[in-house]
Amino acid sequence: MHWSDVVAQRLSERGSKHIVSTGITPSGEFHIGHLREILTGDMISKAARNAGLDVEFVFIVDSADPLRKVYSFLDDSYSQYIGHQLKRIPPPNEEGCPDMERFAEGVSYADHFLEPFKQALEQIDVRPRFIDNFDSYASGKFAETARIACNNADKIREIIERVSNRELAEDWFPWNPIDSNGSIDGIRITGWNDPIVSWIDSDGNEGTSDVTKGEGKLPWRIDWPAKWAWIGVTMEPFGKDHGAAGGSYDTGKEIVELFSQEAPIDLTYEWISLRGQGAMSSSSGNTIGPLEALSLVPPEILRYLIASTKPNKAIEFDTGMGLVNLADEFERTTARDFSIEMDKEGLSRRQMVAIEDAKRALELSFISPHEETSSVTFRHLAMLAQTKSRDEDVWNSIGMIGTIPQSMIDRLDRMRTWVQSRHFPEELRITIMEEPDSEAIALLDDDNMALLPKLIESLRSCDWEISSIQNSISSTAKELEMSPRHAYRALYLCIMGTERGPRLPTILTELDQDAILKLLNACLQAKQES
RNA sequence: GGGCCUGUAGCUCAGUCAGGUAGAGCGUCGGGCUUUUAACCCGAUGGUCGCGGGUUCGAACCCCGUCGGGCCCGCCA
Secondary structure (H helix, E strand, C coil): CCHHHHHHHHHHHCCCCEEEEEECCCCCCCHHHHHHHHHHHHHHHHHHHCCCCCCHHHECCCCCEECCCCCCCCHHHHHHHEEEEHCCCEEEEECCCCCHHHHHCCCCCHHHHHHHHHHHHHCCCCCCCEEEEEHHCCCCHHHHHHHHHHCCCCHHHHHHHHHHCCCCCCCCCCEECCCCCCCCCEEEEEEEECCCEEEECCCCCCEEEEEEHHCEEEEEEHHHHHHHHHHHHEEEEEHHHHHHHCCCHHHHHHHHHHCCCCCCCEEEECCEECCCCCCCCCCCEEECHHHHHHCCCHHHHHHHHHHCCCCCEEEEECCCCCHHHHHHHHHHHHHHHHHHHHCCCCCHHHHHHHHHHHHHHHHCCCCCCCCCCCCHHHHCCCCCCCCCCCHHHHHHHHHCCCCCCHHHHHHHHHHHHHHHHHCCCHCCCCCCCCCCHHHHCCCCCCHHHHHHHHHHHHHHCCCCCCCHHHHHHHHHHHHHCCCCHHHHHHHHHHHCCCCCCCCHHHHHHHHCHHHHHEEEEEEEEHHHHH
């Protein structure tokens, strides 16, 4: 069974109405690692609906969280905002400095990073109900849970200390008020008189906060179960950082009982890293943003990456050949006829499971509305994008006539972007030799050598366009009773340094005739001399 | 100090939850397509399932141990 269906089954055992929740702190640029969180939730929701359950999918924007530190992409002037909630500080401008103008227009730090992520979500067909955590506090959504938490501070302290096996400070209290400067750091609680906490901040200023009005926030380990409670979350996937024993899920599981609620069903997923570069990290700049990824890869393939990988499997995102293989696997899977495969006799249980899983992974990958596309592979399109500058020629080449589906136009656009990007693998790049490549020349055999002089003559006199070039090559080969395939081999070795390659006449017409003849002669000479 | 994930073909991985003669894709090699879209089709190649014990008629799978890789918690994420 596909992993999403396994979770759906667990959900159905518990009830028919569910809220699947995900959440991310907008502390910096979103990256594809975050996509796993949201796609995992999205796919579970879809699988659960598929199982006949009533499911709502929500995405909590943790905009009430404070700025932890001055990240590398921020100007030092942000140090004044450390400890301030992300919804209440200005967005960075191009230079990483606080952009007070946009802030005045109502764009917060949190909004700044959330907006592009929302666009990416649209593209990959994820449409959650967004919940802004800061606004939720402000509008009193946490009023009840905050009061319960403060009234049960001792119990919560006991849970956290026992489950996470760590000691909390003497003056620890389950509420972080906002101090006179707007920070929730370095503040000490001096009293609790439901629903008011009194505090003294690091500057010695004293004040009070009403926990029912969001004048502050619950600490993370309580904030999370409080969200479960007021939203009614029944299922939440989360990264392995929260899943560790004694981690926030373990403590949350017990704390949520104080709010008279059951902990949601959990699913811990592994991180996504960049191939050869380690974990994705917003602060080190070692990231690929969802929008950048989407400028290269069709959305259904990003979905397929998540859908076809079990959550507990770490993913190494590879923007080079790995991407090609993934995309081609997607194409092949799309072309499969699962009903015929399932009807085959003598299938082992494992084979059936594999077929089922592939089918489900594919279904979860399609974005709606699902358009029929040509089954051109990624490799093939990569080649076409390099050899045909006009889109029209690409469509003709793969037999698409009439109205081209938007998804195909997008795919070609992305391919052209990818070809020009630093991510495009050398292996697929079409390179034309300028000088004879000695290694390739060494591979020319006697037949090739016998052919070359005649071929050069024939190419010298032919019109430099596709059919004459093609004709010239095949007729020369026939003259010598050689297979055209073998004749092409000689040309590939001389021109591209490889034994095989993409359709050559097309490429030749885009190159200078004299230069090619010169190259072929040089190769001939080099071989004869060796 | 505690915990999680992971180790299977040259590469990427499935198979481990419900033990029953090792799988897929890519790659490689060979053939076909009598002018090759790196296509497509057919075939072949390829693994003492990290290692050592145990349970079992039977273990990649369960149990114990061990080695290697990745990571998390131990800072009010």
